Amino acid sequence: MLAKRIIPCLDVKDGRTVKGVNFVDLRDAGDPVELAWNYSRQGADELVFLDITATHERRKTMIEMVKAVARQINIPFTIGGGIMEIADADALLNAGADKISINSAAVRNPGFIDELAKAFGVQFVVVAVDTRYDGNANIVHLNGGRIPTEKETLDWITEAESRGAGEILLTSMDHDGTKAGFDNNLLKIVNDVVNIPVIASGGAGSVQHFVDVFQKTNVDAALAASVFHYGQILIPDLKLALKNQNINVR
Amino acid sequence: MIGIVRYGAGNIFSLTSALDRLGITYGMINNEADFEQFDRYIIPGVGHAGAAMAKLENTGLVPKIKALNKPTLGICVGMQLLTAHSEEGDADLLNIIPVKTLKFKDEPGFKVPHTGWNNVYPQAGNPLFENIPADAHFYFVHSYYIEYDGAYTLASTNYINNFSASIWHNNFFGVQFHPEKSGEYGETLLKNFSKL
Numbered sequence: 067m068l069a070k071r072i073i074p075c076l077d078v079k080d081g082r083t084v085k086g087v088n089f090v091d092l093r094d095a096g097d098p099v100e101l102a103w104n105y106s107r108q109g110a111d112e113l114v115f116l117d118i119t120a121t122h123e124r125r126k127t128m129i130e131m132v133k134a135v136a137r138q139i140n141i142p143f144t145i146g147g148g149i150m151e152i153a154d155a156d157a158l159l160n161a162g163a164d165k166i167s168i169n170s171a172a173v174r175n176p177g178f179i180d181e182l183a184k185a186f187g188v189q190f191v192v193v194a195v196d197t198r199y200d201g202n203a204n205i206v207h208l209n210g211g212r213i214p215t216e217k218e219t220l221d222w223i224t225e226a227e228s229r230g231a232g233e234i235l236l237t238s239m240d241h242d243g244t245k246a247g248f249d250n251n252l253l254k255i256v257n258d259v260v261n262i263p264v265i266a267s268g269g270a271g272s273v274q275h276f277v278d279v280f281q282k283t284n285v286d287a288a289l290a291a292s293v294f295h296y297g298q299i300l301i302p303d304l305k306l307a308l309k310n311q312n313i314n315v316r
Numbered sequence: 317m318i319g320i321v322r323y324g325a326g327n328i329f330s331l332t333s334a335l336d337r338l339g340i341t342y343g344m345i346n347n348e349a350d351f352e353q354f355d356r357y358i359i360p361g362v363g364h365a366g367a368a369m370a371k372l373e374n375t376g377l378v379p380k381i382k383a384l385n386k387p388t389l390g391i392c393v394g395m396q397l398l399t400a401h402s403e404e405g406d407a408d409l410l411n412i413i414p415v416k417t418l419k420f421k422d423e424p425g426f427k428v429p430h431t432g433w434n435n436v437y438p439q440a441g442n443p444l445f446e447n448i449p450a451d452a453h454f455y456f457v458h459s460y461y462i463e464y465d466g467a468y469t470l471a472s473t474n475y476i477n478n479f480s481a482s483i484w485h486n487n488f489f490g491v492q493f494h495p496e497k498s499g500e501y502g503e504t505l506l507k508n509f510s511k512l
Contacts (some may be wrong), residue, residue: 067370068475069433069453093461106499113431137333142455142497162329164457164497189429232429232510263431284425287434316433316453 067305069316070280070308071287072301073109073265074294076101079118080145081127097135105294106141110315113139114235114289117147124148129161136162144192146235155182167192167235170208171221173215176229180273185228192265193231195223197252198239206253211225211239219252220259227260234260235289237267245271246276247295254283265289271306273299280313318342318510319354321381323372325393326362329457332495338503342509348380356386356512361393363416365460368393382412387512388488395483396462404460413485415465423476429459436481436493438471444482444489445471446508452501454481454493462492465466 077084081292082096102113115135117128125148132145135159145158146167155166182191196207197219199241204219219296223234236256238249257264263286266279276299279288293299308315318335320328323342335342341368342358345351350383359381361368372378381388397409409417433453438445454473461479462505464472470489471482484489489509494512 067435069344069429110441133329136330137336140334140337140497140499140503142457142494159327160329160334163328164330172430188459189362211362243459261427265426 067313068286069111069314070285071265072276072304072315073112073114073287073289074105074234074301075114075116075267075291076109076287076295077116078111078128078131078290079120080117081131082229084118098131099138102135102139105301106139108302109305109316112141112287113143115143115145115147116167117145120147125154125157129157132158132161134165142226146192146194146233147192151182152185155186155190159186163232165190165192168233169193169194169196172226173206173217176225179226179229179231183232188230188232188262191231192235193223193226193232194235194237195219196237196239197228202278207239220255221259223239223256227262229263233263233265235265241269244269247271247275248283248288250279250282253279253285257283257285270299273304276304277308277311277313280308281311282300317354317356319345319351319357321357321359321372321377321394323375323377324369325368325371326360329358330494331358331360331391334503334506336398338507340506345377346375348377351380354375354386356509357384357388358509359388359390359394359397360387360390361395361397363393364404365393365396365402365409366407369402369405369407369409370399372397372410378410379388382410385487387509389509390488390490391496392458392492392494395492396460398483398488398490399462402460403420412488413468413490415468415480416463417460418451418463419460420476426476428496429457430461430475431457431499434475434481434493436471436473438482439469442470442484443512444484444505444508447504448501448508450457453476453496454491454498454502456481461492 470484
């Protein structure tokens, strides 16, 4: 039976992980490779690295990091952030990335999804969608939820799938950072509409939130950052709790 | 030493990284003469099976590959190439193992591509799966699968239907999952292959 996936997300700036991480036995909390290795040893099913570097050197530093991760890590990982053209994706693929995640570049140029799927296959293309409820509808937002677009979330996700997205990473900006649980209502609607895997993101604060998102929405994977980085939830404990609720995990 | 068949279908950095971590030596095969340097072979591959077969044909290596008598492992699309035919691109393939590669049927509640970790159930006693438990999880990502066949299926997995997670015929082996991305058990499988 296909297992539900647990995915820690790491923010990377200039080739170093940012946000506090307090693993006890970590020599260098800013080293993406060491962090990734620790997560894979704990039973993470997959990793996502989001590049938040804003400099011109970004591509070069990211490629070096991706190679270093691929050399050491034996689980799949996705790279997101700043992928604007086919050449960016190609360089990441050749450095060992399993998937890339695109967000604003796809919103601004939806044809980019088609191009990527054609060049590398749908399994390589994750479309990340940041969504926020504006009082009337769920609207796609850019720049970490700050800039609303004209697109309704459900329409955009359906379009992304039809263009060749292999997976949807849905972050509810209303829930992100609240630690009050995932946006299960929206995630259920989205998961029922598409026929590609959906990764839930935004709002994880407790083990019960992961139980809830899998039981209530049947999404394929759940992603979180700080609850893992700060050691509030340990992945082996989380997996055990999910198993005890008859949720199939590795 | 493993020879990796290079024919332009997909990236092999993760595969060679896994072999490096395991201390398994390897080299690249670009032409027919290269085969002689190695005692076993890997045919990698991602993407479109029909396109991959066209690329392989362009290398001129097809007759040599069909005549190999040393252990040979196809991974993902590299495994599908060993079969007779794929519905992806309606392509005739190497037909080293006479089974078919089919598209997953639409089934409510089952997403395609089949993405993630699923249980693999190998036949008991095959050295490729030595020291790997009978329901170990391996990492899959694929939209086409090789049909289950009692004569050639070495390991099965269930998704929408039972299919071949691994096939075997004489010296030819194939795995649909990615051993290089399948954690500890994936590494065990690569190690097992290096000792066949």
